[in-house]
Amino acid sequence: MKTVVIKYNAGNTQSVLYALERIGAAAEVTDDPEQIRAADKVIFPGVGEASSAMQYLKARQLDQVIRELTQPVLGICLGMQLLCSHSEENDTTCIGIFDEQVKAFNNAGNKDFKIPQIGWNTVYDLRTKLFNGIAENSYCYFVHGYYASKGPATIATTDYIQPYSAALHKDNFYGVQFHPEKSAAVGEQILRNFISHI
Structure with a gap:
């Protein structure tokens, strides 16, 4: 089985590759x-800013390639955010898989909440095979301001x-806001589910 990680100017590709190696998957x-x-x-990673990432993808027509994947x-x-329809980050039109x-x-309303959110937080109301074997309110690692x-x-x-x-699904597309590659055993199980059971 062939797994690819999309290379673009907002990819956290190396940590994703290491996480895949830990579960015995090459990419x-x-x-x-x-x-x-x-x-x-196909894994579509990302750390960075929405509008410059979309410019890079459009310049190489990768936005259209992604839309057509089956x-x-x-x-x-x-x-995941780029798979949505629009981002407030620099008023960016995104790929549009998710509405x-x-x-x-x-x-x-509460300055106790720091922006961006950085750290561990729980995920709940888990659905689809992506979360097989994951307990409700498991902790995952987040870094994001949107x-x-x-x-x-x-x-x-x-x-x-x-x-x-925290996660989205439509047809053959899945997205997670957290970083499974940095979410310890929970994240590894989610990656294993994606690679082996979806």
Whole structure:
């Protein structure tokens, strides 16, 4: 089975590769459209800023390549946000797989909440095979200042300032706001589920 990690200017690719190695899965990092289309599983990672990431993807027509994929795709952090329809981060039109909107955290009502959210938080209302073997309220590691609203595609929820989508699913596309590659045993199980059971 061939797994690829999409290479672009907002990828946290090395930590994702290490996490895949820990579960015995090899992956290739590439921005080549044909290699991406030929893969059995595609991981779309991300750390960075939405508008510059979308510019990079559009310049290489990777946004269109991603839209047309029919195999399982997993977006991580910014990767998940870019699969949504729009991000408030620099008013960015995204790839549009998920209808959910990406919004900026607003802590005006409680300055105890630091932005960006950095650290461990619980995920609950877990659905789909992506969370097989994961207990409700398990802890995952988050680093983000923007969040995807809850909607029809929400398959896991987290609370920080307000409830939001910790994970999304539509057709062959999955997304997680947290970093499974940094979420210890829980994250490894989620990656294993994606690689082996989806």
